[in-house]
Amino acid sequence: xxxxxxxxxxxxxxxxxxxxxxxxxxxxxxxxxxxxxxxxxxxxxxxxxxxxxxxxxxxxxxxxxxxxxxxxxxxxxxxxxxxxxxxxxxxxxxxxxxxxxxxxxxxxxxxxxxxxxxxxxxxxxxxxxxxxxxxxxxxxxxxxxxxxxxxxxxxxxxxxxxxxxxxxxxxxxxxxxxxxxxxxxxxxxxxxxxxxxxxxxxxxxxxxxxxxxxxxxxxxxxxxxxxxxxxxxxxxxxxxxxxxxxxxxxxxxxxxxxxxxxxxxxxxxxxxxxxxxxxxxxxxxxxxxxxxxxxxxxxxxxxxxxxxxxxxxxxxxxxxxxxxxxxxxxxxxxxxxxxxxxxxxxxxxxxxxxxxxxxxxxxxxxxxxxxxxxxxxxxxxxxxxxxxxxxxxxxxxxxxxxxxxxxxxxxxxxxxxxxxxxxxxxxxxxxxxxxxxxxxxxxxxxxxxxxxxxxxxxxxxxxxxxxxxxxxxxxxxxxxxxxxxxxxxxxxxxxxxxxxxxxxxxxxxxxxxxxxxxxxxxxxxxxxxxxxxxxxxxxxxxxxxxxxxxxxxxxxxxxxxxxxxxxxxxxxxxxxxxxxxxxxxxxxxxxxxxxxxxxxxxxxxxxxxxxxxxxxxxxxxxx
Numbered sequence: 001x002x003x004x005x006x007x008x009x010x011x012x013x014x015x016x017x018x019x020x021x022x023x024x025x026x027x028x029x030x031x032x033x034x035x036x037x038x039x040x041x042x043x044x045x046x047x048x049x050x051x052x053x054x055x056x057x058x059x060x061x062x063x064x065x066x067x068x069x070x071x072x073x074x075x076x077x078x079x080x081x082x083x084x085x086x087x088x089x090x091x092x093x094x095x096x097x098x099x100x101x102x103x104x105x106x107x108x109x110x111x112x113x114x115x116x117x118x119x120x121x122x123x124x125x126x127x128x129x130x131x132x133x134x135x136x137x138x139x140x141x142x143x144x145x146x147x148x149x150x151x152x153x154x155x156x157x158x159x160x161x162x163x164x165x166x167x168x169x170x171x172x173x174x175x176x177x178x179x180x181x182x183x184x185x186x187x188x189x190x191x192x193x194x195x196x197x198x199x200x201x202x203x204x205x206x207x208x209x210x211x212x213x214x215x216x217x218x219x220x221x222x223x224x225x226x227x228x229x230x231x232x233x234x235x236x237x238x239x240x241x242x243x244x245x246x247x248x249x250x251x252x253x254x255x256x257x258x259x260x261x262x263x264x265x266x267x268x269x270x271x272x273x274x275x276x277x278x279x280x281x282x283x284x285x286x287x288x289x290x291x292x293x294x295x296x297x298x299x300x301x302x303x304x305x306x307x308x309x310x311x312x313x314x315x316x317x318x319x320x321x322x323x324x325x326x327x328x329x330x331x332x333x334x335x336x337x338x339x340x341x342x343x344x345x346x347x348x349x350x351x352x353x354x355x356x357x358x359x360x361x362x363x364x365x366x367x368x369x370x371x372x373x374x375x376x377x378x379x380x381x382x383x384x385x386x387x388x389x390x391x392x393x394x395x396x397x398x399x400x401x402x403x404x405x406x407x408x409x410x411x412x413x414x415x416x417x418x419x420x421x422x423x424x425x426x427x428x429x430x431x432x433x434x435x436x437x438x439x440x441x442x443x444x445x446x447x448x449x450x451x452x453x454x455x456x457x458x459x460x461x462x463x464x465x466x467x468x469x470x471x472x473x474x475x476x477x478x479x480x481x482x483x484x485x486x487x488x489x490x491x492x493x494x495x496x497x498x499x500x501x502x503x504x505x506x507x508x509x510x511x512x513x514x515x516x517x518x519x520x521x522x523x524x525x526x527x528x529x530x531x532x533x534x535x536x537x538x539x540x541x542x543x544x545x546x547x548x549x550x551x552x553x554x555x556x557x558x559x560x561x562x563x564x565x566x567x568x569x570x571x572x573x574x575x576x577x578x579x580x581x582x583x584x585x586x587x588x589x590x591x592x593x594x595x596x597x598x599x600x601x602x603x604x605x606x607x608x609x610x611x612x613x614x615x616x617x618x619x620x621x622x623x
Contacts, residue, residue, distance in 0.1 A: 013051070014098040020047045021091055045082045048090035051097065052078040072243050073270050080250075080264035081587055089268055089587035096595055122214065123192060126158035127151075129202065140209045147205045151196040159192045160212040161203035169197035242570060246270035246577060253581035262583055268590040269576035269597075277598070278565035278605040285608030286558030292610070295551045296539045305520050306538075306555030310499040312447075312455045312548075313514075315506035316462035316469055317437060319524055319545065320476065323355055323507065325419065325437035327363040331412050332431035341431045343369040345423050348387035348394045351377035356421055359435055382463050382486055384421075395424040398463075398484070402429070419468045442546045444476045449549040453556060457499045461490045461514070490514040505548050511535075522548050554610075561608045569601040 009015075024040045032039040055075050074097055081090040123140050129148040130136060140158045143149065148164065151157060157170070163184050171181045172194045181197060184190055190203050193214025209215050250266035283300030290297045297303055314320050330338040346364035349357035350371060364371060377387040384397015386405070395405040399422045403409040406424035412432040414420060419437065423430045447458055459480040462469045466483035473481045482493055491514050494504055504511075504518035512535040515521030523536035524543065540547040576593055579585055585593065 011098070011102050013054075014095075014102055017047070017051075017091070017095050017098045020044070021095065024091070041085070041087045044087040044091040048078050048082055048087070048094050051094045052082075055097070073246055073267060076247070077264065077267035077270070080260075080267055084261045084264045084587075086261065086264055086587040089264070089591045092588060092591035092595075093268060096591065096598070123156045123158035123209075127155075143205050143209060145205055145208060149203050149205060151201050151203060153196060153198050153200060155196050157190055157192050157194045157196065157203070157214075158212075159205050159209050159215075160207040161190050161192075161205045163188050163190050164202040164204055168199065168201040171195040171197070238566060238570065242270075242573075245574075249577055249581060257583065259583070261587070262581060265580040265583065265585060265587045265590055266577050268587050269580050269585065269594050270573050278569060278601045279562045281602055282558055282562035282565055282605040282608040285561075285606055285610075286554055289558075289608065289610040290538075290551060290554050293547065293550055293554070294541045294544070295547050295554070296541065297551065297554075298537050298539075300558075302520055302537045303555040303558045305501050306503070306552050307559040309453075309455050309501045309503050309520065309552060309555075311457040311459070311497050311502040312450055313459045313461055313494055313497070313502060313504045313518065314478070315504075315511050316460050316464055316472055317355055318507040319505055320443050320460070320472055321437040321439050323437065325356055325359050325435035327359055327433065328418065328436050329434040330431065331434065333429045335428075336425070336430045338431075339367065339369060341423055342367065342433065343371070344389055344392070344394045344425060344430070345396050345421070345433055347372045347374065347389045348377065348385045348396050350374070351387060352379055352385045352396075354384075354397075356419075356435060360421075360433060393426050396421060398422070399465075400484075406430075414465070414467055419464050439472055439475055440545055442544070446546045446549045447476055447478065449546075450552060453549065453552050455503065455552065457497075459493075459497075461485050461493055461504075487511075487513050491517045494518050503548070503552070505545070522551065557610070558608045561605060565601045565605040568604055569597060572597040572600065 020043060024043055027039050027043065052075050055078075059072060059075060074093070078090055078093055081087070081093065125137050126140050126143050126147075127135050127150040128138050128143065129150055135150055143159050149158065149161065151168075163186055166186055168184050168190070169181045170184060170190060172191065189206070191214065192207075192209075192212035246267060250263045250270075253266050254260055254263040280300070283303055286303045287297045287300060290303075317323050317325075330342050332338045332341045342360070342364050346361045346369065349360045351374060361371065372389055374387040374389055375391075377385060379385045380397070380401065383401040384395065387394050387396075393405075395402050399409060399411055399420075402422035402424045406427050406429045409422050409424055409429040412420050412434065414434065418434055420432045420434050422432055450458070457480070458478040459482065460469050460473050460478055461482050463485050464483060466481065469481045469483040472478075482489070485493070490511075494502060494514050494517050501519035503520045503522060504514050505522045505524070506515055507524035511523070515523055515537075516535040520538060521536040522538040522540065524540050524545070538548075538551050540551075573594070576585065576590065576597070580590055
């Protein structure tokens with residue numbers, strides 16, 4: 001009963017329509033549905049005209065805003081059935097229109113099930129271990145970095161953390177789309193939103209709730225669910241032609257037969273619910289399917305653009321490669337020692353956010369070298385670092401940047417896939433540090449899959465040296481390369497691409513501007529590049545580049561199903577209109593048949609949700 005009352009208040013016009021219909025049945029049962037006093041006719045006709053006026057007011061407002069929709073058919077059908085005394089058909093049409101909102105909400109809710117599941121599973125509390133050994137339950141927002149938290153069996157991880165116990169098993173399907181639980185060892189990262197296995201474990205919080213992986217995903221999902229993407233335009237393209245055709249056919253049927261009832265009978269089966277509901281439901285289903293596959297799409301319009309993409313642009317480091325380069329050589333210049341160069345470089349790189357900095361510091365520590373603090377340090381974004389280490393000015397970064405401080409700086413010889421960083425000390429070239437960053441195992445298959453999906457052109461945009469980028473491009477079959485780019489160079493290049501729409505795939509903070517500039521920006525968000533994720537239209541929640549191709553595939557499937565649903569609705573309606581034009585389908589029967597058409601098109605649109613697992617997908621996931 002509570003459910004009925006809640007929905008009655010939620011859909012007042014539908015509730016009123018049902019009550020009017022029930023009252024009409026009661027009046028008819030008491031003999032008040034026939035002449036000379038046909039109260040049922042006056043009740044149904046009056047209420048139908050009232051609803052038609054409400055629809056007409058909204059229709060006029062839409063037309064004044066330049067939006068020609070399908071309400072004209074609905075209003076005309078109601079008025080026509082009233083005028084030809086088909087008042088039962090009138091109330092059925094009104095029921096169909098007022099029930100359309102409820103039907104759309106139900107279908108949209110079904111299509112959004114994966115998105116809603118993410119929102120509903122958002123952790124609300126955590127069990128904090130107290131210094132004395134006790135446990136207190138606190139709101140997740142109160143968890144601080146460094147807190148020790150207890151995870152009970154089957155409990156959702158509240159914030160990002162590190163595992164303190166010897167081992168644990170976690171279900172990360174809500175984050176990655178992979179149904180197989182993963183094992184974690186002591187010291188391994190555990191992401192918020194994962195579900196603990198059957199054993200209680202403890203973790204140390206490494207991020208607050210606001211900065212944890214799952215909460216960022218929830219924020220993205222909420223934004224996606226609230227987006228008012230122009231997906232209905234897909235149906236609106238057919239609105240005016242369909243309306244004109246329907247009115248013309250109804251007019252011809254009236255003129256040929258001489259019976260105005262034919263006009264109403266044709267319009268009854270031309271009511272527009274399939275076009276109004278099918279496309280939004282299909283796109284919401286596509287977004288839900290993407291979420292199930294570890295991809296957050298910020299609006300249905302993004303899926304439509306993905307389906308038409310013709311060019312894909314990749315950042316290199318961390319996108320096509322793993323982004324964790326390992327040191328392969330230190331090549332000191334004459335007068336310098338390898339350990340000296342590495343120690344000074346690692347000390348300066350303490351103040352850098354570059355992906356290579358961690359590798360250099362790790363290599364120095366493995367050699368037992370001591371990292372010394374800097375008196376002053378300054379990072380020049382995308383170029384390098386200048387630091388005062390023990391009274392010596394150390395400049396480290398790109399060759400062109402270091403050459404400004406040390407004109408004798410020179411390039412070092414690299415083999416396939418290697419990259420180098422130059423070092424200068426007190427204005428003298430001190431040497432080069434060489435590292436290698438391996439290409440992702442499924443990168444080539446991803447690019448091949450994109451090519452099969454119609455994304456014919458591919459490009460690498462990177463700040464790395466041309467030799468390194470060209471080697472990666474050749475290995476992966478990428479057609480164009482632009483190396484040694486600054487963030488603004490990337491934006492200019494993407495805007496200049498002629499084969500559009502263009503997709504940009506990146507992972508770092510410095511990719512945020514170009515992700516925003518592309519027609520569709522795809523951020524590899526698993527590593528927590530918040531700025532990139534906020535600028536992007538699509539966020540991949542796992543460290544797996546193949547999900548970029550999967551997002552394009554979902555875009556193709558979603559648009560295909562949306563168009564298919566629209567054409568099914570149009571085809572059935574046209575067939576019914578042609579039959580009704582010969583007077584075969586009474587108006588009341590036609591209204592009921594149109595409800596069947598609505599259900600068929602909506603059920604077809606729900607196919608965009610996809611299967612529980614995309615078993616047909618043939619690009620291997622990241623190992």
